[in-house]
Amino acid sequence: MDPNSSLQELTKLSHTYYERQWMYATAGNLSSRAGDVFWITASGKHKGELTDKDFVCVSVEDGSLVSAGVGLKPSAETSIHQVVYSSLPDAGAALHVHTLDSNLLEFGIGKEEGFRDLPLPPIEIIKAFGIWDEKPNLSFPVFYNHTHVPTIAQEIKRYIETKGKPQVPFLLIEGHGPTVWGKSVAEANKHLEAVHFLLQVMARRI
16 A cells, blocks of 8 residues: 555545544544554644644554654554554554544443444445345444553454454444544545444434
């Protein structure tokens, strides 16, 4: 994946998501992988004003900083992206937003429990994930929103190590928002739009 074109794509999406009210102010983070490194939005950057210079380069292997512009530091949620890339080799981009409906949903995930699989409504939009079964019986992982973000990342890693790759290309942090991934920025965006619709449906069924 060409990092320059990917950063331009992510910058454009950042502005789009801000306009959709998915990434208010500095909330959320976007990244794309380039081999053994990935580029992620720098901490504290307003997502409606983001440029392709507002990214830092991080190691996929251990999440260490590889390079950054003057005054830039990695997003607080870099560890989550690092786990996605290191645990899911086909992930080429990861997108994390804070949509209203994803924050209205409450599942009561306990701090000690850490995570839980929850059912997805078997609706048409699931085809966006490349799943063509009629009325598929699918679930998605929901994680407790630890204040210490690396703890969330470790819970995601534990989930994948114990339960395997999620059935669908996304996870939800309760009271926080979804993180989705795809082979490319375009595919990850397609997945995110489908996830947004799914969570809207779920929020309205409560």
